[in-house]
Amino acid sequence: MSGFIQKCGGYVILDGGFATELERHGADLNDPLWSAKCLIDSPHLVRRVHQDYLDAGANIISTASYQATIQGFEAKGFSKEEAEALLRKSVEIACEAREIYYDRCTKDSWDFMEGGRNLRRPILVAASVGSYGAYLADGSEYSGNYGDAVTLDTLKEFHRRRVQILANSGADLIAFETIPNKLEAKAYAELLEEEGIEIPAWFSFNSKDGTNVVSGDPIAECVSIADSCKQVVAVGINCTPPRYIHGLITSIRKLTSKPVLIYPNSGEMYDGQTKQWVKSSGDVSVDEDFVTYIGKWREAGASLFGGCCRTTPKTIRGISRALSVSDKN
Ligand SMILES: C[S+](C)CC[C@H](N)C(=O)O
Ligand SMILES: N[C@@H](CCS)C(=O)O
């Protein structure tokens, strides 16, 4: 990852809310599969959203597989083989979007010159893996409370085949995201090891207090699992209110020398019952214009920057601009 960061000019731009942008294009995600539903009924929108984020300047785009699981597709009546094909399709669509983008850059290079940075810039495809809580489709990736019946083995068996498929799908890396507790981080680390997964991965946790991950497990214990796993090439925080990001970067930097990634959400809270985002009561001043904090977050030691739920290509353009300004200062 350090080589890739260098190739990108010292920092990497991620994409923004994937599902958010699908909804902006008219997708209805009120479904247990959430954004993964579009792999079945509107793959053209999935490709479109990837293109929107590439146009906004992303160096890494993440696939529509956050809530795509074999178990979830089977519950919809798909066979195991069809479910596996849908997982692969999430990566194929992102790779296609990258190809289309590169073709357009080559044909129309003049329009795509923006300080030289946009022209044939390095782009990776990250296969998104959402947590077990995402599959439950009740917002429990924001509590990390799976109950005592869910053990390390339950989680490993739940994710095993999906991780194998995504690792061999042509993706450049696996993005384990919105990891709500230590148990799931451990399950992922053991799976990467046991399955001999050859592509790199990042581990990204979510927090609602700036000190612990959402389950209450200390961030230090979670980062330490990521730090000891050799396949993990970056560690960070996503889908977390912007107001907690600065402190979390500082803490993570003390715990690992791996690159730190951050892609906060808008600061709103997700209500898993109504499937709606609601305004939060915290310090909204940081949340509302988080792009203005990007330079500070870079100074604090983060090197990969993007947005999560309720952020859009406009956010990513803002991040890109803020980083190029911080570069000149
Ligand atoms: C990242 S959350 C907003 C994804 C949706 C959630 N797992 C649900 O199905 O309600
Ligand atoms: N990357 C996910 C959200 C993670 S919380 C998506 O937007 O599909």
Ligand SMILES: [Zn+2]
């Ligand atoms: Zn999110």
